[in-house]
Amino acid sequence: MNISRLANTLEGSEIIKIAGEINELKRKGEQIANLTIGDFDANIYPIPDELKTGIVDAYKDNQTNYPPAEGVAVLRENVSAFLKERFGLEYNSKQILVAGGSRPLIYGTYMALIDPGDKVIFPTPSWNNNHYCRFTGAEQVPVITSADNNFMPKADDIRPHLKGATLLALCSPLNPTGTMFVKKDLEEICDLVIEENKSRSADEKPLYIMYDQIYSLLTFGNQFHYDPVSLRPELKDHVIYIDGISKCLAATGVRVGWAFGPEQVIDKMKTIVGHVGAWAPKPEQIATAKFLTQPVELNTFLTVFKAKVQKSLDALYQGIIQLKADGFAVDAINPMGAIYLTVKIDYIGKTAPEGEILKNSADVNFYLIREAKMGIVPFSAFGTNNSVNWFRASVGGCSLEDIQQMIPRMRLALSKLK
Numbered sequence: 001m002n003i004s005r006l007a008n009t010l011e012g013s014e015i016i017k018i019a020g021e022i023n024e025l026k027r028k029g030e031q032i033a034n035l036t037i038g039d040f041d042a043n044i045y046p047i048p049d050e051l052k053t054g055i056v057d058a059y060k061d062n063q064t065n066y067p068p069a070e071g072v073a074v075l076r077e078n079v080s081a082f083l084k085e086r087f088g089l090e091y092n093s094k095q096i097l098v099a100g101g102s103r104p105l106i107y108g109t110y111m112a113l114i115d116p117g118d119k120v121i122f123p124t125p126s127w128n129n130n131h132y133c134r135f136t137g138a139e140q141v142p143v144i145t146s147a148d149n150n151f152m153p154k155a156d157d158i159r160p161h162l163k164g165a166t167l168l169a170l171c172s173p174l175n176p177t178g179t180m181f182v183k184k185d186l187e188e189i190c191d192l193v194i195e196e197n198k199s200r201s202a203d204e205k206p207l208y209i210m211y212d213q214i215y216s217l218l219t220f221g222n223q224f225h226y227d228p229v230s231l232r233p234e235l236k237d238h239v240i241y242i243d244g245i246s247k248c249l250a251a252t253g254v255r256v257g258w259a260f261g262p263e264q265v266i267d268k269m270k271t272i273v274g275h276v277g278a279w280a281p282k283p284e285q286i287a288t289a290k291f292l293t294q295p296v297e298l299n300t301f302l303t304v305f306k307a308k309v310q311k312s313l314d315a316l317y318q319g320i321i322q323l324k325a326d327g328f329a330v331d332a333i334n335p336m337g338a339i340y341l342t343v344k345i346d347y348i349g350k351t352a353p354e355g356e357i358l359k360n361s362a363d364v365n366f367y368l369i370r371e372a373k374m375g376i377v378p379f380s381a382f383g384t385n386n387s388v389n390w391f392r393a394s395v396g397g398c399s400l401e402d403i404q405q406m407i408p409r410m411r412l413a414l415s416k417l418k
Helices: 005-009 012-029 049-060 075-087 102-113 128-138 155-161 185-198 233-238 261-277 281-290 295-325 361-372 398-416
Strands: 096-099 117-126 140-145 163-172 208-212 238-243 257-260 328-332 342-343 390-394
Touching: 005 128, 005 185, 012 295, 049 185, 049 281, 075 257, 075 281, 096 102, 096 261, 102 163, 102 208, 102 257, 102 261, 102 281, 102 342, 117 128, 117 155, 117 238, 155 185, 163 185, 185 257, 208 233, 208 328, 233 238, 233 390, 257 261, 257 342, 295 398, 361 390, 361 398
Parallel strands: 117 140, 117 163, 163 208, 208 238
Antiparallel strands: 096 257, 238 257, 328 342, 342 390
16 A cells, blocks of 8 residues: 555654553563553542542533634633743743643644754654654754763754754653753753854744753752743743643643743644644643642642652662662663653673573563563663663652562563673
8 A cells, every 4th residue: 555655754652562562461460560651550640639620520511612722711821820920931821822732732833843854953862853853854863962961962962953953852851861951051052042043044944942841840859940931031932832731740641731932833833733633622621720720739739749759769769779789780860850760771782591682772671571570661762772771761650569569570680681
């Protein structure tokens, strides 16, 4: 069957492949610590009670027709107030677009800004930018990052690629690493973008930043979330933010996200998202609008929720660090934000008990699924080479007990490799 060139270039999700292996083992009755998916087990991490009640009430009130293409007015107005109160960012309701989670908004950003052949710069590892580049025919410019800077890009990494670029895609806290920008690094990147735009003529496209901050309220300890416009207000016309409730309220299935930025871009994104029909359900929008006006309930939820996530992240981190202290070739970066731990498992080239040589990160991963009954995701699923021996571990789908019980199995599995 003849299909489109685009369809022929698209690659299946490595995460879905890993999930298939895990689900098959579960079907056979195996107990698996599933650290693969960037989601929450709703029985461990339920959404706020007030939000749940608001959704049910909105359905009972028959709020089940199409929402406005840009999102219901009360939600956009309340998001505007929320951005001002939480981040000091001033965006009116016309500069805010609501959609069914963050994915349609990222897609809409690419479609609104990118023509085939335009350059898009993004760090690796990062989530799905390579696939969105394929959707739009963009020239991909992946910027390799390293553990030395917590896999966050620096200005010197980006500088050589800026000429002629249309979009710089950034995320903090970062999926897949759970690491964050420090103020100085983000300031220097912002200054590069300002300088680059000043050098362009009036008939050239400016360089935009897409700033994904969907995890911005999930930070730990003394970590502070920084964003471009707060640091450099002159960038306001050239930054599109991606945000929403999916991660900070454990509400991945509720599907309420929002983008905000320059009105002329947001307006075009509204048209794109409208044609795709990727609206957030109206009852969920109405309930979210109400919950954003309940700061006491919101803060109470966040306090309990974040402490629970951090406890699981810390248990996983301490378990990996203890393995390292005991001589295993592993390491981890102390968690800063989101629901992810960055884990190094340096066993490429080792031989499994049955004689199989682990040739790449995927082989290491599938060995651990079989032998340690644990699932993680290699950074190759996020745009790096499959020789990179770092992995994402997501704690949202596991209980603390699952994680604690997994570490001895991991120890035993790694000890079998020669």
